[in-house]
Amino acid sequence: MTAVTVTPDRMKFLRLALAADAVVTGGNGLAYLALATPVSPLLGPGTGLLRGIGAFLLAYAVAVGVLASRRQISPTGTRAVIAVNVVWTLGSIAAVVTGAADLTTAGSAWAIAQALVVALFAELQITGLRKTRTTA
Numbered sequence: 001m002t003a004v005t006v007t008p009d010r011m012k013f014l015r016l017a018l019a020a021d022a023v024v025t026g027g028n029g030l031a032y033l034a035l036a037t038p039v040s041p042l043l044g045p046g047t048g049l050l051r052g053i054g055a056f057l058l059a060y061a062v063a064v065g066v067l068a069s070r071r072q073i074s075p076t077g078t079r080a081v082i083a084v085n086v087v088w089t090l091g092s093i094a095a096v097v098t099g100a101a102d103l104t105t106a107g108s109a110w111a112i113a114q115a116l117v118v119a120l121f122a123e124l125q126i127t128g129l130r131k132t133r134t135t136a
Contacts, residue, residue: 011073014128018068018081021121022061028114029057043107060084078129085122089115 032039032054036047043050067077092115095101096108103111 010132011128013131014073014078014125015068017121017124017128018064018073018078021081021085021125022065022068024117024121025057025064026061029054029059029061032057042104043110044103045101045107049101073132075129075132078125082122082125082129085118085125089119089122092118 032050034054036050036054040047040050045053064081067073067081092111096103096111101107101111
């Protein structure tokens with residue numbers, strides 16, 4: 001039987017990927033909360049939806065930041081972050097394709113750009129998680 005251990009030196013990449021996700025997501029959440037009124041006509045969704053998204057993103061960013069700050073980063077927690085990022089990516093694309101969020105052209109471009117960034121974070125986190133594993 002092969003044991004899998006996580007070494008602190010190998011967590012640096014994963015920690016950076018999670019921390020970057022937390023910072024970008026938190027900034028985005030704060031922007032939606034603070035700027036919902038002026039941004040709503042540009043992107044399409046109403047201010048209530050933008051504020052709701054902002055609140056979710058801010059809470060999520062805090063959770064990801066806490067995960068990144070742990071001495072030992074939980075592989076299960078990391079997989080949960082990756083799963084949420086994949087769902088966010090697919091949901092963003094679905095919102096554009098279905099028209100469910102009443103996005104403007106600029107809003108659709110913004111949603112696709114966000115989806116690409118979130119997908120990149122998921123890929124970096126997958127890579128980081130793989131880098132943490134060593135066999136003993």
